[in-house]
Amino acid sequence: MKSDFIKLLDAQTIDIEIDKLMKSKNEYPKEIEKMKQEINDLQNALDEKESRLIEIGKTRRNIEDEIKAERELLSQKEKRLLETKNNKEYTAVHNEIELARQRIDSLETEDLELMTEQDILIPERDELAEILKVTTKKNTVSINEIRKKFDSIESDIAAREQKRTHELSDVTNTRVLSIYNRLRKGKSGLAVAQVDKEKLTCRGCYKQLPPQKVLEVRRSQKVILCESCGRILVWDSRDEE
């Protein structure tokens, strides 16, 4: 027959498991959210590069059209230059040609800059798309695993609560029980602490216990609290039998 104190110790072990499950239950949605966010962020970064590439493509086509048109005008002007009749007219056409050449030059420079940007962006986009693919696959697997665990948590908790209630159902000392319940709600959630049999310390706070106190705990006749951490001290004699 287990003593009341040993029952408390076993109930506490189950309670700690329940606490852990409750914590996971709160953590799981956050973990799922984090993994979804990671996919979203990658998708957004990819979309950004994709739309910049589309924009560059459009601009480059416009520039190329403009260069073509400018070149046609230039060749017309070059023909006109040959047909000029005086110096004044020659200088004017010559200046127009110079301006057209400068315009073509600056368009070609702009086009070259865009092409350079394109050359950098394309491999970046491809790499990002690959990372997105791998991350989506990996995170989807993890999310599904977490969802499964999350779905079974309720029943895991219920099963343990039942076990715990059963463990405490025949605790005869109601005072012990109320102390246990009160301490459980306290800061650390731990109500019971075993006595370290070799060091004769409280395993809750590692403080040395007076030999007389240890003797009283071993007798299990009454509730003995650790003076330092306030927990119910328990001597687990099961491995001695």
Ligand SMILES: [Zn+2]
């Ligand atoms: Zn203690």
